[in-house]
Amino acid sequence: MDLKEKEFNVFVAIIPFIVMIFAMLIAVIVLKVDPHIPLVIGTATASIVALTAGYKWKEIEEFMYKGIKLALPAIIIILLVGLVIGSWIGGGVVASMIYYGLLIINPTYFLVTILIICGIVSLATGSSWSTMATIGVAGMGIGMSMGISPAITAGAVISGSYFGDKMSPLSDTTNLASGLTHTDLFDHIKHMMWTTIPGLIISLIAFFFIGFNVIDTKTFDTNSVNTMLVTMQDNFVISPWLLLVPVLVVVFILFKMPAAPALFMGAVMGFLCHFFVQGGAFSSAVDTLTNGFELTSGNEAVDKLFTRGGLMDMMYTVSMTIVAMTFAGIMEYSGMLKSIMEQILKIAKGTFGLITSTLFSALFVNATCSEQYISIVVPSRMYLRSFVEKNLDTRNLSRSLEDGGTLTSVFIPWNTCGVYIFGTLGVAAWEYGPYAILNFSVPIIAMILAATGIGIKKISDEEKENLLTEIYGTDKNPNAANATL
Structure with a gap:
């Protein structure tokens, strides 16, 4: 199935996420109930958006199955x-x-x-x-x-x-x-x-x-x-x-x-x-x-x-993981997430903009796809060429992926890490969040370093050309990144 054939306007692509977050706020904060149903509502909304884009229900089911498979x-x-x-x-x-x-x-x-x-x-x-x-x-x-x-x-x-x-x-x-x-x-x-x-x-x-x-x-x-x-x-x-x-x-x-x-x-x-x-x-x-x-x-x-x-x-933790990954599967494999990420990439200017965008993109993927591995995989596909072309060593990107992806996964209650911690330690994300000090301080430090240039590794033009050739070969098509990773 060629997902590139389906293109979403960013405002349409973000609708399922907005609906899910709104439902989550009402359920958790106002009604003080579990977050499962808001995730179901988010999945239903994402399904409707995908259907209006031309996907068949069988394809949408396959997206959900793929999402669940990631969490197995x-x-x-x-x-x-x-x-x-x-x-x-x-x-x-x-x-x-x-x-x-x-x-x-x-x-x-x-x-x-x-x-x-x-x-x-x-x-x-x-x-x-x-x-x-x-x-x-x-x-x-x-x-x-x-x-x-x-x-x-x-x-x-x-x-x-x-x-x-x-x-x-x-x-x-x-x-x-x-x-x-x-x-x-x-x-x-x-x-x-x-x-x-x-x-x-x-x-x-x-x-x-x-x-x-x-x-x-x-x-x-x-x-x-x-x-x-x-x-x-x-x-x-x-x-x-x-x-x-x-x-x-x-x-x-x-x-x-x-x-x-x-x-x-x-x-x-x-x-x-x-x-x-x-x-x-x-x-x-x-x-x-x-x-x-x-x-x-x-x-x-x-x-x-x-x-x-x-x-x-x-079982509470497992059920939340499964429901969250059905939402994540539709967002990822339908192309909605890609549309959102491409818009973020367009506004990333300079070292600070690129690193900050990577951090927030990883956090966004953690929230929408509910899995820290995807929060590393998707932004790496989207930002690798941009980092290299701006003469930034790839280790700046790899660090940003971990600062924004690995560490922020614990703050999302429906992320696999958030539900795992709740099941293991018995404390919800909104309770331990203010005290997971390392997890929120590191991304802040990363943005400070990006703004000041401290701890940012640069590469020469020659190193840039060699690295682009090593990663993408002689293909100058920016979309080649997705094919090689």
Whole structure:
């Protein structure tokens, strides 16, 4: 199917997005209901616009199927995370992580500590999702035990996890951004330091002061923490040996085992701990994998902390992902998104305009297509030639794609990253958004650097011609970019 035959006026192409956002604002802010139906409304609107452009319903269905297919790897990981959380709670793994964390971590420095730990683990594994599903889950429990707002703790976990993911040579988004822009992987990582390291420093300073404000060590209620410790001991077998389970999962990923089998092995180990270490019935351990773990200790705070997980606990997240990707599929494959992006490209003037347009285009794709990978792929197709022709090294584009695509995905509630975080950490995007400090500070820093010229890598005219030949061959047609990427 040749999608180039369908051209949309930009004002027509943007209608589905406007309708969806308007419906989302009414549903979430006014009616305070879930965002699924606004996404359905957006999908219906996009379908109508596509039909009026001449597409047949069979073709529109195919667009939706393609969109869902893009999200299938994410859906598999989401389901596996449900298994991991349920089995680790039932197996006492999460209880042990929280128990020893409460004994070791100073409440005042907890937020800085959890940010650094998540950053190190994510940097080593290349996966923000795996880090949040392991270290992040435990960190949320420790934060709740200390009386820290879940939104603040989630912000620290997300900031650390996405720092490591963004800067790791093992990260899929890092490899994707460098590969699509024909940039050396390690040149790409080095160039990202200009924006990401200042963002990390800002985050550490901010969480250092937040930690002092949210917890006063002089008035900190140690009795409530001690009560939680006792309650956990009464209901779980607490052992440092159980900490080997998350350690082994991290080791598996370090040795380049894909995330899905690594998480599955983690779920298996948690299941065995539930049965052999905690002494749970075999049927109970199996049921926990499906329906999650339920604790009735009489301590409301502890019960809330340990009653979750399982496949069914992730169905909200999975359903939102599927609905969001039907909308994304129509916007992407019908050509509506392309029409919008081309208009953005026309107004990009100079280095600042080009980099800023790339950042906002990636954010826009995150909102319309609900998937961070597309937010890297689509702008890379649209902007690569423009960067090179303006004598800008491709590493400026690869960095901008990650600054605007990878990091901003967490702010969109219906993006696969936003729904994953909600399912894993239990906090919605509009709650943790103000505290995901690294994720919003880095794009701002990127625009400042673009305006000042600091950290912008230029190329000579000779290098430009060589690079254009390397990427596009002898074809001088700007549309060749889409055929080669």
